[in-house]
Amino acid sequence: MPGTIVEPTERVRPAPTVPACDPVQREPLTREILELKRRLNAVILAHNYQVPEIQDLADFVGDSLGLSQQAARTRADVIVFCGVRFMAETAKILNPDKLVILPDMDAGCSLEESCPADQLAALQRTNPNFYTIAYINCSAAVKALSDVICTSGNAEKIVRAAPADRDLLFVPDENLGQWVMERTGRPMTLWRGNCYAHVEFRRESLLRLKARHPRARVVVHPESLREVRDLADVICSTEQMIHWCKASPDREFIIVTESGILHRLRKECPDKVFHCAPAFDVNRMPSDACRCSECKYMKLNTLEKLRDCMRRLYPRIELPRDLIERARKPIERMLEITARN
Structure with missing residues (x-):
């Protein structure tokens, strides 16, 4: 199907590097975060691409649609958004009178x-x-x-x-x-x-992985290139990936999206095997090297930053009221259409 492609005048800057998580501090940090959540009457929303330790303590883990729906119906006073900035903005647009904070304001999106x-x-x-x-x-x-x-x-x-x-x-x-x-x-x-993170997947690398795991079903995110989508058994969002893999009678899967989702898949489907698709970065390694795809923006959020933002109630999302009003209408239209049978 033909379509016109419009080029932006500038290209996107490289993603920032990601600090390593310190597992030694995980348990006391988790306890403090949960206590802060109780005192603040906060809800913690986390995207499927967040690090495992954040997913494990979140009130809700999901994709952009699920997170938008949760943000629209929450009764919490404070929304702590563990994702990237546009997601936290969406929560603020839907809850203009609530405090919306996120662990790292630099968590952007290409x-x-x-x-x-x-x-x-x-x-x-x-x-x-x-x-x-x-x-x-x-x-x-x-x-x-x-x-x-x-x-x-x-x-x-x-x-x-x-x-x-x-x-x-x-x-x-x-x-x-x-x-x-x-x-x-x-x-x-x-x-x-x-x-x-999704255009790093390549047909040749995926074919090599399929050859090593011939019984594995291939589950692909639609942000991937067509050459990769053409190899899919199913193309769907991250939340749909969870449901599809749980319902499938198959036992082995190749997951073609950001590798953070593997944590939730393995938790919810402990009797099944999941392989991350190899990602190709032309600036760093050959195409046959197996490196799971990671969104460096998503991985900017850490337990330490989550704790700190809840202590300080900062960084917080602030948007002009007129912008909120204009941006809320198309979001509400989406939620209305989505709710239809």
Whole structure:
């Protein structure tokens, strides 16, 4: 299915390095965090890509859609968001009167950075008939310019629900957008952006791993390249990966997404075997080297930083009220469409 690709004027800067976690401090840190949570009447939300020790003490672990739904319904006074900045912004947009904090404000996203709001606005002005569907991996400013938000878990449903008489503009993930076009048959203009952690997966490396594990089913995230998606037994979001692997009668799986999800998969499916797909970084190692993909932004969050942000109630997400109002409408539209049968 053809689609127009729009190039941003600047490329994304490299991800920062990740400090190592100190396992010796884990137990006392966990106790202190749980006590702080009780005193603050806080809820801890963690993405599937967070480090295991954060996942283990979170109130809810899930993907972007699940985390958005949890944020929308929470009664906690403080939302502690263990993920990346755009996710914490989403929680603030849905809870403007609550305090939203995150362990590290530098936890960004290559997708978010690939789509500056001013460049999106300039493109929108070239076609008044654009209906903008923004993947949730974007800034609050980009959300405010959008008609509806989507996640990898509901992107197909959101696109199918889009007005038939509008020209669809999908930002910022070209790989997810391409996959949705294949699924729906709806042509879209795609923004040239991607998740650096997912485009490290390559067909040749995955084929070699499949040869070593011929009985393993291949589960692929739609942010991956088409050459990788073509090898999948199933393509789905991280939360859908959990459900699919639990329900599958198969016992062995190759998981093609950020390796943080393996912790939850192994906890919830202890009788099954999970292999991380090899990631290829052209600047560091040959394509046949097996290195699990890690999002360095996600891994900026540590137990120490989680404890510190709860002690200080900082870093906190602050957004202008008018921006919150404009950005909330497309998020609420997404939640409404997702709730339909």
